[in-house]
Amino acid sequence: MDRNIYLSNISLDKAIEIYFEKIKDLKMPIEVIKTYEAKGRITAKPIFAKISSPFYNSSAVDGIAVDSKKTFTASEKNPVRLKEGVDYTTVDTGDPIPDECDAVIMVEDLIKVSEDEVEIIKPAIPWQNIRQMGEDIVEGQLILPQSHKIRPVDIGALIAGGVFEVEVYKKPKVAVIPTGTEIVEPGTELKVGDIIEFNSRVFVSLIDEYGGDATRFDIVKDDFEKLVEVVDKASKEFDLILLNAGSSAGREDYSRKVIETLGEVYIHGVAIKPGKPVILGKVNQKPIICIPGFPVSAFFVMENIVKKVVAYLQGYDVKDKRYIQAYLSKRVTSSSKYLEFVRVKLGFIEDKYIAAPIERGAGATMSLVKADGVLEVPEELEGYEKGSKVNINILKSEDEIKNTILCIGSHDVILDIASDLLSKKGKFTLSSAHVGSMGGILALKDRETHFATLHLLDLQSGEYNRPYIKRYIPNRKIALIKFVKRIQGLMVKKGNPLNINSLEDIVKKGARFVNRQKGSGTRILLDYELKKLGINPREIIGYDREDYTHISVAAQVAKNNADCGLGVYSAAMIMGLDFIPVAMEEYDIAIPLEYLELEGIKQFIDVITSKEFKMELDKLGGYDYKDLGKIIIE
Numbered sequence: 001m002d003r004n005i006y007l008s009n010i011s012l013d014k015a016i017e018i019y020f021e022k023i024k025d026l027k028m029p030i031e032v033i034k035t036y037e038a039k040g041r042i043t044a045k046p047i048f049a050k051i052s053s054p055f056y057n058s059s060a061v062d063g064i065a066v067d068s069k070k071t072f073t074a075s076e077k078n079p080v081r082l083k084e085g086v087d088y089t090t091v092d093t094g095d096p097i098p099d100e101c102d103a104v105i106m107v108e109d110l111i112k113v114s115e116d117e118v119e120i121i122k123p124a125i126p127w128q129n130i131r132q133m134g135e136d137i138v139e140g141q142l143i144l145p146q147s148h149k150i151r152p153v154d155i156g157a158l159i160a161g162g163v164f165e166v167e168v169y170k171k172p173k174v175a176v177i178p179t180g181t182e183i184v185e186p187g188t189e190l191k192v193g194d195i196i197e198f199n200s201r202v203f204v205s206l207i208d209e210y211g212g213d214a215t216r217f218d219i220v221k222d223d224f225e226k227l228v229e230v231v232d233k234a235s236k237e238f239d240l241i242l243l244n245a246g247s248s249a250g251r252e253d254y255s256r257k258v259i260e261t262l263g264e265v266y267i268h269g270v271a272i273k274p275g276k277p278v279i280l281g282k283v284n285q286k287p288i289i290c291i292p293g294f295p296v297s298a299f300f301v302m303e304n305i306v307k308k309v310v311a312y313l314q315g316y317d318v319k320d321k322r323y324i325q326a327y328l329s330k331r332v333t334s335s336s337k338y339l340e341f342v343r344v345k346l347g348f349i350e351d352k353y354i355a356a357p358i359e360r361g362a363g364a365t366m367s368l369v370k371a372d373g374v375l376e377v378p379e380e381l382e383g384y385e386k387g388s389k390v391n392i393n394i395l396k397s398e399d400e401i402k403n404t405i406l407c408i409g410s411h412d413v414i415l416d417i418a419s420d421l422l423s424k425k426g427k428f429t430l431s432s433a434h435v436g437s438m439g440g441i442l443a444l445k446d447r448e449t450h451f452a453t454l455h456l457l458d459l460q461s462g463e464y465n466r467p468y469i470k471r472y473i474p475n476r477k478i479a480l481i482k483f484v485k486r487i488q489g490l491m492v493k494k495g496n497p498l499n500i501n502s503l504e505d506i507v508k509k510g511a512r513f514v515n516r517q518k519g520s521g522t523r524i525l526l527d528y529e530l531k532k533l534g535i536n537p538r539e540i541i542g543y544d545r546e547d548y549t550h551i552s553v554a555a556q557v558a559k560n561n562a563d564c565g566l567g568v569y570s571a572a573m574i575m576g577l578d579f580i581p582v583a584m585e586e587y588d589i590a591i592p593l594e595y596l597e598l599e600g601i602k603q604f605i606d607v608i609t610s611k612e613f614k615m616e617l618d619k620l621g622g623y624d625y626k627d628l629g630k631i632i633i634e
């Protein structure tokens, strides 16, 4: 079979325009449904009121209905006496007004004289306290235009206007077909090379949000004949087919061929990243979209293409992305060939939003879980400089973002524990972007974070953290909150097969090392210890091989891609490694003095000094929290 080498690179807007033109005759038929079941459905025609609301004059209050002419002379000096059945009728809120009456007097303004007589000391103004017929809705009035997505409030107005059934577009039935020989159902015993199927479950939930009706198919193996059979059948029963994946150029990427066999491919390759190999086509007069396999690519194709198609089939145009303006905490580079979607964490600092970019990998499912927003770098740009003002498509409410404490700096699992405990307390959440200790200091200097976490050893004084703060942020009052002392040590395979017991042993035993990135506290500590011992870093195999977190270094050792690495005890334990202590280091929090007064920060400090938090530290092991919570201000 030929491999699909040539992909187009059409801009997203253009691709959608071309595709809509191709599927313009495939709109959903119209159906009539009960108004009370119409939430989220799209009106197929304008809807007009069948009756007025109210359809009779009704009382807006509890009181008596009167003919206002009979009350004109009333004053404190000359009260007017009215008799029930003759001069007035008692009414409650919502009751019809008798024909001969034109005003209602509230019960509070009545002086009761006898069982059936009252006095008033103020005249009634014609039409006071009366909801006149059609005051809310007039018969024949337009209630909703065509192509309108019906909301709960609309349902109320429709029913009040006598419209009990509505004409809407049928919900598109969407077939979600996961494919791939390596894809297995959750719960299957896993072997190397297997991938647990989950994209289809995400798609089904998204389609539900988009107003479609999705059905998930069983996984189809990479078997061309079988794929053709399944897609052919699905296209006869469904209104839209989503095929996942096999969109690119691999030997078993059959999707394009399948579509071409049964119908037509209009576009293969859109200028978005991630998501570029998406295929837009038609089979048996049904739109079919092949969605790239990587979960992040798949998500952006769903949000930016499939969502629009589901709406278009119902004559609707979605424009529900919400944007805010934010300042970038870090430079973002991007290819000028693609519109690129960069996930960001957001914080609200000193009256402006700060966006901190996070992982960009197309397979990083967690980046979607963690993201507060998405920076859309336009096709023609090569990125943005740090500090640029950018538009961010927000994935949370502004309130949630404003109640987020942003932490930029060095990562440790204890931040995740603090974050969990803080969320449990209620209003505030902690969002942390991991850029290493120096990255944290720079973010603090540029007012881009609420606080930074750091563990930087000053090589001259042997003191942790404070010398760096003084050196890099001389003009801002920064407090240091003592957090924990951590044991840093060599992480080696269970049973320590190479018998590595010190840093010297790495060289002596010719062990393969994996290092941390430059600027990370762990890297600085390693260099400091090597210098003390007179070891030349060049003698260490793998000194230049860099990884970005304690956990990923531990994972390299666990997978036997390296024999050892330097990291914290908890990471070694999580990955089931042995641990040889090398040094204690101080992992602290640097925070502008004035932020200590913020409600969210106060709660965060309460959390990290709580008994519960310390119990969690004990469980992890390798942490000394004697000074935790001590605030050093100078």
Ligand SMILES: Nc1nc2c(c(=O)[nH]1)N[C@H]1C(S)=C(S)[C@@H](COP(=O)(O)OP(=O)(O)OC[C@H]3O[C@@H](n4cnc5c(N)ncnc54)[C@H](O)[C@@H]3O)O[C@H]1N2
Pocket: 007, 178, 179, 180, 183, 195, 196, 197, 198, 199, 200, 244, 245, 246, 247, 248, 249, 250, 253, 274, 275, 276, 277, 291, 292, 293, 294, 295, 297, 362, 363
């Ligand atoms: N030579 C080239 N290679 C690749 C290109 C290219 O242009 N030339 N494009 C790359 C890009 S960009 C993307 S995106 C991917 C798209 O891959 P496919 O759509 O062909 O997807 P598969 O190879 O079948 O799967 C990739 C990957 O996706 C995950 N996956 C797939 N299905 C599921 C599922 N149902 N649930 C969960 N995860 C799923 C899985 O990790 C697969 O390994 O191609 C690049 N390559």
Ligand code: MOO
Pocket: 272, 273, 274, 275, 276, 277, 292, 294, 296, 297, 298, 362
């Ligand atoms: O489109 Mo791919 O999704 O760039 O990774």
